[in-house]
Structures are given as structure tokens and as C-alpha cells.
Amino acid sequence: MLETILKTKKQEIDTLSMPAYEQVEKRSLYQAIKHPTRTVGLIAEVKKASPSKGLIRADFHPVDIAKTYEAAGADAISVLTDQHYFKGHRDFLTAIKKETSIPIMRKDFIIDELQVEESLRIGADAILLIAGTVPDQKLFELYQSAHEKGMQCLVEVHAASELSSLLSVFTPELIGINNRNLKTFETSLSQTEEIASLVPQQCTFISESGIHTFEDVTRVQKAGAGGVLVGESFMRAETPSIGITNLFGESNDETTS
Numbered sequence: 001m002l003e004t005i006l007k008t009k010k011q012e013i014d015t016l017s018m019p020a021y022e023q024v025e026k027r028s029l030y031q032a033i034k035h036p037t038r039t040v041g042l043i044a045e046v047k048k049a050s051p052s053k054g055l056i057r058a059d060f061h062p063v064d065i066a067k068t069y070e071a072a073g074a075d076a077i078s079v080l081t082d083q084h085y086f087k088g089h090r091d092f093l094t095a096i097k098k099e100t101s102i103p104i105m106r107k108d109f110i111i112d113e114l115q116v117e118e119s120l121r122i123g124a125d126a127i128l129l130i131a132g133t134v135p136d137q138k139l140f141e142l143y144q145s146a147h148e149k150g151m152q153c154l155v156e157v158h159a160a161s162e163l164s165s166l167l168s169v170f171t172p173e174l175i176g177i178n179n180r181n182l183k184t185f186e187t188s189l190s191q192t193e194e195i196a197s198l199v200p201q202q203c204t205f206i207s208e209s210g211i212h213t214f215e216d217v218t219r220v221q222k223a224g225a226g227g228v229l230v231g232e233s234f235m236r237a238e239t240p241s242i243g244i245t246n247l248f249g250e251s252n253d254e255t256t257s
């Protein structure tokens with residue numbers, strides 16, 4: 001699947017039209033995760049559809065969803081901007097950035113410097129970089145470029161071997177361990193438990209995908225996760241903010257919108 005997505009991305013990059021600069025202030029994803037609202041950081045994702053699940057939320061209003069995430073104490077928001085596979089759009093990110101005050105991460109398949117520049121222009125505070133999509137040295141160059149432009153990065157891995165290889169080139173401040181196998185689409189939290197011991201002490205790591213219950217959160221927290229990235233279970237909730245309070249076993253009395 002990843003190979004197919006990357007093929008599409010390369011075609012998109014060939015015809016990429018660069019947007020105008022959005023004049024917006026930068027917010028720190030690293031600080032937000034280091035000082036979370038709860039005992040573990042939460043990156044809440046705005047995602048209409050996905051290759052593994054198809055359409056997830058038909059009643060999809062990205063800015064409203066993002067606002068309810070912020071009201072429910074999310075530390076940061078991840079916005080899918082890929083159109084073809086996730087029904088996202090870069091305009092969603094810009095609109096969300098303007099209507100919220102927490103860090104906004106661009107979730108896409110960023111493999112080229114032009115996309116880093118595009119991310120800056122649309123107002124992203126941070127971008128996702130995925131190990132294995134480009135050689136590690138190239139990933140490091142994209143990481144450096146993002147930082148030079150004032151953005152931060154969540155660097156995602158799917159296997160211990162990917163993390164070891166990456167660490168021989170650079171040490172990202174924020175590492176994402178994705179629990180989803182991109183070949184079978186199965187999620188397993190044991191991914192987080194297996195890879196966690198390889199994360200250097202100075203790094204924070206986020207457990208991504210397949211987190212649906214408070215037990216799931218507790219499990220990855222025990223493995224050392226400083227944060228979780230959750231999409232589907234919030235997007236399937238009647239209102240996404242209730243998805244957040246339910247995930248953390250909190251009362252929904254004050255969060256009804």
C-alpha cells in the first residue's frame with residue numbers, strides 16, 4: 001500500500017502548485033507533548049477516510065472537529081491533507097490553524113523538499129516524516145529543512161529495524177511508533193512495546209494507531225509512550241470531543257459539543 005501511495009505522491013509533486021504564505025504564528029508540538037493536559041500527550045487526528053477503513057466519517061466538518069478537540073483538552077491536532085487516499089485537503093489545515101490555538105501537524109506522505117515548503121506556507125507547525133519512504137539521509141535533510149523553516153517533526157517508524165537504521169543517521173526529538181502494519185493494515189499495540197526499548201532516553205515517543213480504549217492508553221503509557229495519536233475512534237464518536245473524554249474515562253458532563 002505504501003508503495004502505491006508514494007507513487008501517487010511523486011505524480012502530485014510533479015504538478016504541485018505552491019500556495020501563498022499564510023501569515024500565522026508557530027506553535028511548538030514538542031512543548032505541547034512535554035507538558036500535556038493529561039498524564040500523557042494527545043494528538044487528535046482529523047481524518048475523513050483511510051485506505052484501511054474507507055469512509056470513516058460522512059458528516060465531516062474539519063474546523064468544527066478541531067475546535068471540539070481543543071475544547072476537550074487535546075494537546076495537538078493532526079490533519080490529514082492527502083486527498084486521494086484519505087479525503088483530506090491542505091485547505092483543511094489552514095482553516096484549522098486559523099481557528100484553534102494548539103499545534104497543528106500536517107499528516108501526509110512528505111518525501112520532497114517542495115512539500116516541506118508547501119507545509120510551511122499552509123501554516124503547519126509540524127510535519128510527519130515516515131521512515132522507509134525515502135532513504136534515512138534524505139529523511140534527515142527533510143527534518144533539517146523543516147526545522148530551518150521553524151517547523152517541527154514527528155518521525156514515524158513501523159519496525160525496530162527502521163528505528164535502528166534511522167538512529168545511525170540522526171536522533172529525532174519526537175518519534176512515532178505506528179502500530180499499523182501497512183501491508184496487512186492490522187494494528188497491534190505490541191509494536192509499541194517491542195520498539196519502545198530502542199528509543200533513546202532523550203527522545204519522546206508517541207504511540208500511533210489502533211488506540212481505542214483507556215486500557216490501550218494505559219498499556220502504551222506503561223511501555224513509555226509520552227503521547228498517543230488517535231484518529232478513528234474519535235472520528236466514529238457521535239461528537240469527536242466525547243470520543244476524547246470516553247478514551248480517558250472522563251465524564252462527558254461539560255463536553256457536549
Ligand SMILES: O=C(O)c1ccccc1NCC(=O)[C@H](O)[C@H](O)COP(=O)(O)O
Pocket residue numbers: 001002045047050051052053178180182185208209210211229230231232233
Ligand atoms: O489508516 C490507514 O489506513 C493508513 C494506511 C496507510 C498509511 C497510513 C495510514 N494511516 C495513517 C495513520 O497513521 C493513522 O491515521 C493514525 O495513526 C491514527 O490511527 P487510528 O487511530 O487507528 O485512526
